[in-house]
Structures are given as C-alpha cells and as structure tokens.
Amino acid sequence: MAEHINKELEQRYSNTIFLNAVLPLLKTILEDTPALQKKWQKRCVCQVSCLLNNGLAGNEGKAGIHFIFENGTCTPVKGCCEQNPDLDLEFHSVEHLNLFFKSKTSKLPSLKGALKHPLLLVNFLSLLMKMGKLLGMTQAPKNEADQKLLVKCMFYLLSRGINILNKMEHPEVRNWTENSPDRVYAWAVEGHPDLSAHLRIKKGLSMARRGPYTKSMPFFTMKFDSPLSALGILQGTADMIRFTIEGKLTMVGGPEYGAMLGDRMMLVGSYVK
Numbered sequence: 001m002a003e004h005i006n007k008e009l010e011q012r013y014s015n016t017i018f019l020n021a022v023l024p025l026l027k028t029i030l031e032d033t034p035a036l037q038k039k040w041q042k043r044c045v046c047q048v049s050c051l052l053n054n055g056l057a058g059n060e061g062k063a064g065i066h067f068i069f070e071n072g073t074c075t076p077v078k079g080c081c082e083q084n085p086d087l088d089l090e091f092h093s094v095e096h097l098n099l100f101f102k103s104k105t106s107k108l109p110s111l112k113g114a115l116k117h118p119l120l121l122v123n124f125l126s127l128l129m130k131m132g133k134l135l136g137m138t139q140a141p142k143n144e145a146d147q148k149l150l151v152k153c154m155f156y157l158l159s160r161g162i163n164i165l166n167k168m169e170h171p172e173v174r175n176w177t178e179n180s181p182d183r184v185y186a187w188a189v190e191g192h193p194d195l196s197a198h199l200r201i202k203k204g205l206s207m208a209r210r211g212p213y214t215k216s217m218p219f220f221t222m223k224f225d226s227p228l229s230a231l232g233i234l235q236g237t238a239d240m241i242r243f244t245i246e247g248k249l250t251m252v253g254g255p256e257y258g259a260m261l262g263d264r265m266m267l268v269g270s271y272v273k
Helices: 007-022 025-031 034-040 094-101 118-135 144-167 171-177 227-234 240-246 255-272
Strands: 044-051 062-070 073-078 087-091 110-112 183-189 192-202 205-210 220-224 249-252
Touching: 007 062, 007 094, 007 144, 007 255, 025 034, 025 073, 025 118, 025 144, 034 073, 034 118, 044 094, 044 118, 087 094, 087 118, 118 144, 144 171, 144 183, 144 192, 144 205, 144 227, 144 255, 171 192, 171 255, 183 227, 192 227, 220 227, 220 255, 227 240, 240 249, 249 255
Parallel strands: 044 087, 183 220
Antiparallel strands: 044 062, 062 073, 087 110, 183 192, 192 205, 220 249
C-alpha cells in the first residue's frame, strides 16, 4: 500500500468497502439460503451506520447503508434511511465500524430500536454472523452449496471493491484505469454461470456488475474449473502457477493481465482484513 496514503484515508477506504461492497452481500446470502427467508417475510428496515465529524447529529453526520426486507428478500440501499429505521446498528466512529467487521474489537455499536424489536435484532445479527463466518473462512467449506455461495460473495466483493477504490481515486487503482481503453475483466467458474462477476474500466471510469458480461468477449477472464479451485486462489491456500499448469485456473487474455488484476484483488483484501 502506498506510503503516502495517510491513516485517515485508509480508514475511509475500508469503511466505504465495508458499507458498499461487503454488507450488500447480505442480499446474496439471503437469496441463496431459503431457510433464512421465512424469517424476513414482514417489511422492515435495518441499518448499519457510523458517526462522522465527531458525532455530529443527523444523517449528515453519518455514513451508512440500510436494508429493506420484505417477502424473504433483501434490498440494500446506499446511505442512511431518510426516516428512522426499525433497527440501527450505529457505530461511534468510522474506525469502530472497521475494527468490528475486521473482528478486531468486541465493542458493540449502539443498538437503536433493539428494545422495541428484539426478534428483529436477533435475526439481523444472525444474518450478519453468517456473512462474517462465511467470509472469515480460511479453508474451503466442506458443503458444496456453501462453497458456491462463498465464491459468489467473493467475486462480488472483489469486483465492487476495485470499483469503489477507483471511484474514490485510490492512486494505485486510478493509475491502472485512467489510461485504459474500454476493457472488461471477469471472474467465472466453468459450468456455473451464476458464479461470475465482471468489472468494466475505461479512461478512469469503472462499473462492477454481478453475473457474466454478455455484450462481447471480456478482455480478460480469470476462469476456474470448479468452485473449490476458485476458493484455493481466493483464500490463498493454493499455488497459482501449479493451478494454471493443472488447468484448474485459466487466464483467458494473458497472464500479465492476471497479475494486474490479482494485485487489485489483494489490495481490496487488505482493506477488509
């Protein structure tokens, strides 16, 4: 990480990735876990937020994301809810939120609305804990369904995370995108079109999306032969060169571009660990 990036800016990078790339994965987890959906049939709004500017009152002094739950679905909405949510997990600072989701502090946020909606608090914390347990795994899950879910979540996290850092003008990512022609970088697992994501960059602009890019052949694709192989690379438990030789990983578009993409993936990882 560049030495000239100061601590406050690093905290902002982490915070924005947590709010806009990590926490939106609750939608994916709920979509892929039917057993949890029955707990989210009634409409409710849950929020995760942190205070800015030394606790200035009002939404202007908070960063956050809120989720609209209804009929077993979850819709993440960027920013704080204009009206009071049913539940708000309010952290006292940007750093507090970052440390909590990095599992580096046990200090809880303020649980606003918890006394009025205790069951909602239990259900929301359970969903957050499932996400945290899944993303915190250092070895691939034994269950194939969990393997697929984790791959999907990590593809989404990495593509969105790179996109966020570019929009925040992180120097390493911005230097990569600002002189780039129109190019699409993709992640995929053979035989599993639902396990895919892509990032499009062009002259400093970027856009991340779930699913495969269908308008044309991506400029570069990091393609795995199975979810388990994907987790070997994503979790850092496998050797990329050996996997490439064995055909478990195919870099469609040239290995030098794979190295570039890999550097940006590791950068995102550094902000959430």
